[in-house]
Amino acid sequence: MSKTTISAAHPFDQAIALQPVTVTAHEHGRESTRHWQGQTHPAYANMVGPFGGITAAQALQAVLQHPERLGEPVSFTANFAAALADGAFRVEARPVRTNRSTQHWLVTVSQTDATGVDSVVLTATAVTAVRRSTWSAADAVMPTVPRPEDIVRASLAKRVAWIQRYDMRPCAGAMPAEWNGAEADSLTQLWMRDEPPRPLDFCSLTAMADVFYPRVWRRRALMTPVGTVSMTVYFHAGAAELAATGEGYLLGQARAQSFFNGFFDQSAELWNAAGVLLATTHQIVYFKE
Amino acid sequence: MSKTTISAAHPFDQAIALQPVTVTAHEHGRESTRHWQGQTHPAYANMVGPFGGITAAQALQAVLQHPERLGEPVSFTANFAAALADGAFRVEARPVRTNRSTQHWLVTVSQTDATGVDSVVLTATAVTAVRRSTWSAADAVMPTVPRPEDIVRASLAKRVAWIQRYDMRPCAGAMPAEWNGAEADSLTQLWMRDEPPRPLDFCSLTAMADVFYPRVWRRRALMTPVGTVSMTVYFHAGAAELAATGEGYLLGQARAQSFFNGFFDQSAELWNAAGVLLATTHQIVYFKE
Numbered sequence: 001m002s003k004t005t006i007s008a009a010h011p012f013d014q015a016i017a018l019q020p021v022t023v024t025a026h027e028h029g030r031e032s033t034r035h036w037q038g039q040t041h042p043a044y045a046n047m048v049g050p051f052g053g054i055t056a057a058q059a060l061q062a063v064l065q066h067p068e069r070l071g072e073p074v075s076f077t078a079n080f081a082a083a084l085a086d087g088a089f090r091v092e093a094r095p096v097r098t099n100r101s102t103q104h105w106l107v108t109v110s111q112t113d114a115t116g117v118d119s120v121v122l123t124a125t126a127v128t129a130v131r132r133s134t135w136s137a138a139d140a141v142m143p144t145v146p147r148p149e150d151i152v153r154a155s156l157a158k159r160v161a162w163i164q165r166y167d168m169r170p171c172a173g174a175m176p177a178e179w180n181g182a183e184a185d186s187l188t189q190l191w192m193r194d195e196p197p198r199p200l201d202f203c204s205l206t207a208m209a210d211v212f213y214p215r216v217w218r219r220r221a222l223m224t225p226v227g228t229v230s231m232t233v234y235f236h237a238g239a240a241e242l243a244a245t246g247e248g249y250l251l252g253q254a255r256a257q258s259f260f261n262g263f264f265d266q267s268a269e270l271w272n273a274a275g276v277l278l279a280t281t282h283q284i285v286y287f288k289e
Numbered sequence: 290m291s292k293t294t295i296s297a298a299h300p301f302d303q304a305i306a307l308q309p310v311t312v313t314a315h316e317h318g319r320e321s322t323r324h325w326q327g328q329t330h331p332a333y334a335n336m337v338g339p340f341g342g343i344t345a346a347q348a349l350q351a352v353l354q355h356p357e358r359l360g361e362p363v364s365f366t367a368n369f370a371a372a373l374a375d376g377a378f379r380v381e382a383r384p385v386r387t388n389r390s391t392q393h394w395l396v397t398v399s400q401t402d403a404t405g406v407d408s409v410v411l412t413a414t415a416v417t418a419v420r421r422s423t424w425s426a427a428d429a430v431m432p433t434v435p436r437p438e439d440i441v442r443a444s445l446a447k448r449v450a451w452i453q454r455y456d457m458r459p460c461a462g463a464m465p466a467e468w469n470g471a472e473a474d475s476l477t478q479l480w481m482r483d484e485p486p487r488p489l490d491f492c493s494l495t496a497m498a499d500v501f502y503p504r505v506w507r508r509r510a511l512m513t514p515v516g517t518v519s520m521t522v523y524f525h526a527g528a529a530e531l532a533a534t535g536e537g538y539l540l541g542q543a544r545a546q547s548f549f550n551g552f553f554d555q556s557a558e559l560w561n562a563a564g565v566l567l568a569t570t571h572q573i574v575y576f577k578e
Contacts, residue, residue: 081386
């Protein structure tokens with residue numbers, strides 16, 4: 001990727017850019033499988049490998065730019081099989097079943113190591129659908145919190161690049177000030193948006209579903225090693241609702257329900273500032289100790 | 290499947306029984322892909338095709354009986370691509386990545402129609418892991434409800450077979466007595482167990498995660514057409530906790546957070562009678578109107 005051609009683009013758009021790869025017919029059996037090449041982006045680097053939210057967004061992007069896609073994302077699950085190495089990766093996206101109004105997708109992200117061995121680093125499934133207007137109701141109650149303008153922006157952890165790509169304004173359950181092992185609840189509420197601001201779309205909403213710091217850090221005030229192993233996003237909005245959100249802040253709320261022998265869960269909701277519930281999201285996370 | 294050889298088995302065990310299929314080497318590229326054949330079971334029939342919970346359990350069973358499986362299920366996602374036709378189906382299970390203590394799985398269930406065309410009817414991903422003993426805490430609060438022995442068993446809808454395979458005792462949010470369009474909350478709490486009783490395992494727990502009747506029926510008191518498109522189960526218990534549960538009742542609690550243009554979500558928790566949180570589960574469901 002030439003830096004001169006992308007310098008004007010938002011870092012998020014740079015990060016999710018995928019180039020089509022031509023695959024000869026004998027390497028795959030279905031016309032509809034599409035292969036893409038992507039590149040990890042230094043602006044979204046985490047401690048080890050990239051921020052999981054950006055990898056999930058890259059996998060969803062392969063579905064969104066597939067020429068046979070039907071409708072908009074309704075459901076997306078990403079399984080993080082291994083930390084990505086910095087550099088190139090391949091994405092394979094395949095519509096395994098196309099119905100009248102819904103379509104089911106399989107996605108794999110893989111990398112080739114220095115010895116030439118291919119490995120899967122992420123699997124994903126997605127459901128896209130042509131939505132119709134129906135009776136609708138959002139029952140998840142948006143919490144009453146101060147406006148983002150009235151909250152001090154969270155300080156940036158300089159050693160982790162991706163944190164600097166989000167403007168985060170915690171309302172409750174901020175990162176513990178002291179790692180003293182004092183147990184608390186697992187709830188966090190925060191306003192968030194891309195930094196610099198960027199109009200919301202399905203990929204950036206997916207990435208923001210993974211913005212919350214690990215619930216076990218909040219619950220225990222102990223910074224133990226963690227890693228998300230599987231994340232699901234349910235979209236409760238269409239392109240029109242995302243466009244109406246624009247560059248505005250999202251209110252996110254996350255909490256855990258169980259920490260058990262090495263894995264904890266997280267359930268979260270994401271609303272726009274107008275109170276529209278855009279997504280609910282769930283993940284299960286490895287933790288050590 | 291010969292009826293004489295399985296007549297003593299529980300219907301659930303009959304339903305999840307899978308026979309290995311030999312696939313010649315040129316048909317698949319990896320040693321580790323295993324092919325199984327299963328059969329829809331009349332005892333778990335739904336209105337159209339089988340109860341989704343039994344299909345999910347069949348897909349998980351392919352992972353559990355794969356000779357290369359590492360550890361126990363931590364996460365499982367099933368995507369329902371189409372209603373199964375009565376009869377045989379094939380399950381393909383492949384460990385796409387095996388790490389030191391975790392393993393990532395891809396599963397597809399497919400059927401061949403009368404014209405010889407193969408179609409995917411379900412995709413699934415799973416994460417299995419060798420758990421280690423860690424600090425643990427279950428934060429989801431089990432609701433206080435009457436004991437199952439003190440609740441009248443829900444009446445059985447004779448025209449849907451699978452309902453009869455569960456002893457369900459509703460504590461709150463039972464199926465509406467009148468379909469009069471009177472809006473309510475979306476909460477249901479009920480005790481449930483296999484009928485006849487059967488010791489709990491990962492497959493039956495997965496099936497029970499799908500036992501709740503559609504939230505939109507509860508919310509609107511209208512019986513509109515529905516179909517689960519994707520379901521995720523996070524397991525917060527190991528084989529020991531499931532064995533300790535034995536044939537006892539589980540308390541399930543489910544509610545929706547959003548109904549939007551043709552799809553609603555459901556989040557649920559499953560505890561055993563001793564108050565141990567065994568699983569949390571989420572799904573997104575198509576609804577018409």
